[in-house]
Amino acid sequence: MSAFNLTSSSLPMFILNGIPGLEAAHIWISIPFSLFYVVSLVGNFTVLFVVIKEESLHKPMYLLLCMLALTDIGMSTCVEPKALCIFWFGFKDITVDGCLTQMxxxxxxxxxxxxxxxxxxFDRYVAICNPLRYTTILTNSRIAKLGLVGFMRAVLLVLPLPLLLQRLPFCANCVILHTYCEHMAVVKISCGDTRINRMYGLVIIVMTTGLDLTLIGLTYGLIIRAVLRISSKKAHRKALNTCTAHICVMLMSYTPYLFSNLTHRFGQGISAHVHILLANLYLFVPPMLNPIIYGVKTKELRDKIEKYTCRM
Incomplete structure (x- = not known):
């Protein structure tokens, strides 16, 4: 079987197949997908607008909510427009450069x-365990610096992914069984040795999700220890209630992400359409629900949103 190298001058087009086995239902599947995307955009842009407009919300916690909203918009926008083009118009072609850029x-x-x-x-830990020092430990500038560090880590870790893919030869029939250029889906259509690519994909999971979940687990261990030292049950509930939204967002974000990545490598018995639907849902559902959860659970933000919606 003939193969080509991505670094050659005659770069081919990849074909995003959509959801294998459910091609006849693509139009119907596009309805909830497009709804999720619209609700996500409206919710996250609402959070950004309200926090920017209200000076009383120019605090570390709301700066973090703005960062989360931006990443939610970015995640879904990287994938959703192309997926809808596949579902609605059958536009399955994507250039190699476009595929690697999307990835x-x-x-x-x-x-x-x-x-x-x-x-x-960490913000919740300081708020519960060191409330008197909260404003000195967590300032807007410090949160911005932490966000910059997180961005630099993300770029440095992810940049080798497309670079490593560029060295691989690919078979003449370059059909990616997915709605977007998911790393392992692209790796699987290569005709070359993909061990380095697979190993580096796992390295990224360990260095991001694995490390971050460990840090979050340690943080909540300290929070629980501090809460258990409080004698008042009412104080228990109040302290833990401040963490509810964060816990919900974490469960929605990490659970499907880990499931999707691990099944792509080890879940050989799982149907392709089941895996791909779940891989899409973790990019569409959390961005849609995150602003709703924080809007409902954070009274100050909820009041400000109601203030603007009542004016309409």
Whole structure:
């Protein structure tokens, strides 16, 4: 079988197949996907607008919410427009450069979101365990610096992914069984030795999700220890209630992400369409629900959103 190298002058087109086995239902599948995307954009842009407009919300916690909203918008926008073009119009072709660019931006946003969730966990730890020093420990400038560090880590870790893919030869029939350029889906269509690519993909998971979940677990261990030292049950509930939104967002973000990545490598018995649907849902559902969760659970933000919606 003939093969070509991505570094050659005659670069081919990849074909994104969509959801294998469910091609006849693409139009119907596009309905919830497009709905998720619209709700995600409206919710996250609303959070950004309200926090920017209200000076009383120019605080570390709301700066983190703005960062989370930006990553949510970025994650879904990297994937959703192309997926809808596949579902609605059958536009399955994507250039190699376009595929690698989509992959780069997508995984930078995913890694950045994970870093933001770690910082949010630290924010909750300081708020509960050192409330008197909260304003001195967590300032807006310090949060911005932590966000910059998270962004730099994401770029440095993810940048080798497309670079490593460029060295691989690919078979003449370059059909990617996915709705977007997911790393392992692209690796699987290569005719060359992909061990380095697979290993580096796992390295990224360990260095981002694995490390970040460990840090979040340690943070919540310290939070629980501090809460258990409080004698008042009412104080227990109040302290833990401040963490509810963060815990919900973490569960929605990490659970499907880990499941998607691990099944791509080890879940040989799982149907392709099941895996691809789940891989899409972790990019669409959390960005849609995150602003809703924080809007409902954060009274100050909820009041400000109601203030603007009542004016309409």
């Amino acid at each position: 780069l931006f997508l995984y930078v946003f995913v890694a950045m979101q994970s870093a933001i969730l770690v910082t949010m966990g």
